[in-house]
Amino acid sequence: MENELVAGPSLGAYLTVAGILFAIGVAGIFLNRKNVIIILMSIELMLLAVNINFVAFSMFLQDLVGQVFAFMVLTVAAAEAAIGLAILVTFFRNRGDIAVTSANTMRN
Numbered sequence: 001m002e003n004e005l006v007a008g009p010s011l012g013a014y015l016t017v018a019g020i021l022f023a024i025g026v027a028g029i030f031l032n033r034k035n036v037i038i039i040l041m042s043i044e045l046m047l048l049a050v051n052i053n054f055v056a057f058s059m060f061l062q063d064l065v066g067q068v069f070a071f072m073v074l075t076v077a078a079a080e081a082a083i084g085l086a087i088l089v090t091f092f093r094n095r096g097d098i099a100v101t102s103a104n105t106m107r108n
Helices: 011-031 036-061 065-095 100-107
Strands: none
Touching: 011 036, 036 065
């Protein structure tokens, strides 16, 4: 009993979950183009789906490179979220609104 291998979910199951999460993220971006916070959350969801793919292929190929890439993507995603939220807070303090349409007026 000590040497028995426990079979986990297959690679296809991981890729299916990642595909669904990525599709939800893309749908969140296209269906809600007015709220910047939801757009940022959708981008983070898409990055999470990419990380699931990296880790799933890393486990399937018995290689740690995919997990290293997943940590790198997590680092970049955390920096992107922090900078994006800092810009949103500053924009809200100046304008009083965080709609994408009001952000487009900054160009003028």
